[in-house]
Amino acid sequence: MTRPRRDPDLVRAYVVTGGVLRPSRDVGLVTLLVAQDVPAQGLAPEQRRVLGVCSRHGALSIAEIAAHLDLPPSVVTILAAGLMDSGHLAVPTPVADVPDIDVLKEVLRGLRQLV
């Protein structure tokens, strides 16, 4: 599961985020994101890459974006938070404000159909 790496990787991650060390908002590995209809001009190359893998029609999680772009999740978290700040990315809007317990019950119903 692991392989030794040299320190330049850590330096690279710092450079990729434009020197930002922490995400500007509370974004986790399973935060879902959809692209918004906002022009991408003026974005840094790495921000463009994150935006480029996102779609307006279906969400992806931070973890999936990181895996597809081969970037560390910590880096994608910072880049995605910046793109949310600029309005390029957004979390999908729920139809109704469903409590967490009902979300888990929906998972439970789905799992029972797999058995």
Place this chain on the structure above:
Amino acid sequence: MGSANLSEVAYLPGTVTRSVKLLVAGHFGAGKTTFVGSVSEIRPLRTEEPITEASVGVDDLAGLPRKTSTTVAMDFGRRTFGGVALYLFGTPGQQRFLPMWDELARGAVGALVLVDTRRLDHSDEILSAVEKRGLPYTVAVNEFDGARRYPAEEIRQALDLAPSTPLTVCDARDQASSAKALIVLVEHLTSGPEMLA
């Protein structure tokens, strides 16, 4: 750092607006990756996070711990149920990554701890790591071919499980069997006092 091959990206249906994160924990070789793969609707993906860790031992001259850099890899899968995407994260089992669990556990609602009866003693540190983060969990014995079957009570004793912690068995290669183990976990999560708090 190539670009993503967009034809390989499986976007969620537009109806999905919520996500749930569960950890699939277990010692090395317990079957975590197999389990995630049997439930996932997408080819399991991997993230790699470079971390700096203090290496064992001390530099003689400077008297400072040397730092080495390594990569923590996490395999994960996804399954969509209605408007919800369930994400299963296989957590690295190696002991030296246990300090990373604060980050791994962030946002997770629970953990399924997979155990192999041939290495029950290896599960202690995993169970401690889960408990330390206050994550509700259930235990599933992954029944490997050729492994001796033990009565549940013996396994409970060997793992020192609380009477309230559900214990089940599964075959991580089988989707229905893995789903049953997850049902036990999610039922535990929806019935437990942590949801009422």
